[in-house]
Amino acid sequence: MDQITLGDSGIRVPKIALGTMTFGDQNTQQDAEDQLSFALSQGINFIDTAEMYPVPPRADTVTRTETILGHWLKKQARDRIVLASKVAGPRRGMHWIRGGPSGMDRANIRQAVHDSLTRLQTDYLDVLYLHWPERNVPMFGQYQFDPRAERDANGQPVDWVPIQTQLEVLGELIQEGKVRAIGLSNEQPWGVMEFLRLSREQGLPRIAVLQNCYNLMNRGMEFGMAEILHRERVTLAAYSPLAFGHLTGKYVDDPSTPGRVTLYLGYAQRYKKPGVPVAAKAYAELARAHGLTPTELALSFVYHRWFVGCTIIGATNMRQLQQNVAAYQVRLSDEVLNAIEQLHLTMMNPAP
Template sequence: MQYKKLGESDLKVSEICLGTMTFGHQNSLEEAHKQLDYAVSYGVNFIDTAEMYPVPPRAETYGKTEAYIGEWLKHQQRDQLIIATKIAGPGRAVKWVRDGAQEINRDNVKQAIDNSLKRLQTDYIDLYQIHWPDRYVPTFGQTIFDPQQERDTVPIAEQLSVFADLIQAGKIRYLGLSNETPWGVSEFSHVAKQLGLPKVVSIQNAYNLINRTFDSALAEACYRENIGLLAYSPLAFGYLSGKYVNGKPENTRITLYQGFGQRYHKPNVNEAVAAYVEIAHKYNLSPVQLALAFVRSRWFVTSTIIGATTIEQLDENLSSLDVILEKDIIAETDAINVKYPSPAP
């Protein structure tokens, strides 16, 4: 396991991060703790969660993931772990989160962080992330910006000033973005520099073999601002494992939850996945190993967020650490991307 510096922070995070959004819905408390123990035994020191987890989000399970982690975390050596969580933003149908008051303003942020700290049973959060922007942007598979959907938004300077106070109070150490755009990365960085406010150190966006939109404008913005990518959905909701190539197996998120993962129900996804699976088999790799090793190989990726519902899946994910992709394999994946460019952005 390698450990990388996250942006301009002093956090050194494992190149694999354990994602937890199944804890409290698909995974029981006992299963969650087994996954956490197993990941840490493998060298993982970085755990990512969110106040709205588990997913799919529901009022009756809201906050369970953080609570499950908290029951485990209270028995760990806290300073050896890096815990990341997120505040839910406005504009999505999660009315049970603070009764729908989700603007990234002072009152909501203070309430959200205090609730997360209580559930996680810790005094501080290492990386606190805005789950999606306060302002309107196309997210979670939407690709077209529509000015007609503009809404009132909390100025970025005001958002940063709240986080500055929380950092001063010792409740959070660093700030990160999630599901952000090149404009958002640049504006957060510019305002922070201009006003002497905390600079964001990370961005958590989807990135995988069938969604390489980060490669262009976002990669440049993050390079110039020294912001590390925490790549989520590296297996594209399991599509890149190859398990959907010949149909839809039972008891997966795609088959269990109607309408889930719409960003992967698009033209050329199946064709592209089949091509990547063929490359994996050609080089005696599992499709999972190829997909995760590819994400890990990108120069802008600081950590790859993996998620699993079973220890067996988690073990296969972690086995990708032993895989270093040769130039020939990378060239073949690039050729597929030319043929089917990011079919699931």
């Protein structure tokens, strides 16, 4: 498996990471260990998780994924694994995580890392992400910035934890050996540049990786973030390359087919937009017209984009995982890439 370095961290990872958001809900401990063993056999040792997993997040399943990984990890040579987890922030209504995080402050970040390390049965994380910005930003299917959200119900300005404070806490964790590198997730261009500015001016740790959504239906990264990542040497870890399964073509063929879209109604609002079924059908038809599966088309496109450092894939069964990994060997022709661009210009970003 080809490898890249995460930003300036010196940490080498494969071009594919294994996502684990189904472990503990759709996948059992044995399912998870089978997937992890297969991933390692393919040279994929970059494992991505989060304290709030599995998804969709619920009080009765939260943290199961890290617990499952911990049972597996204690049987592995720790230095063979590159392990990433994430700190959940406020504004998502998850009262079952630390009583509902009040902010990305010192107490919340340190407690989250302590708890994750305990569940994962390890002394350190290779990468620690802030799962989403604390401040007011559009995310998870929202697509417009609303300045009215800067104030509370009484009209008073919301007191966000300063980014510098967040970086200072992350710096403490690095100095203590509990974290090797830091990253951001679901972040916006202003936030990335502000984290980078403060790290430079205040001598604080520098973000190495950004984990954001990127797929054929959501190419917003290309508008401005790709330049930032290139010029600032920050690696993109792209998630949701199959658009919650929509880009596999399975919902085109049978809208009621079992999957997260049909099992968890109302979840993943990003893919509830009216243009999603239209785009899914168009990309599936394009793939099949060129002798490809829709999955191969969608994954190969993301795998080999010049600004994508690594791609996070996940699966609910071994057959899916094997197909997803095999798609890395597929290279799209110029004809297919040009056809993708024409579709993109016709139905740009239906799932922002």
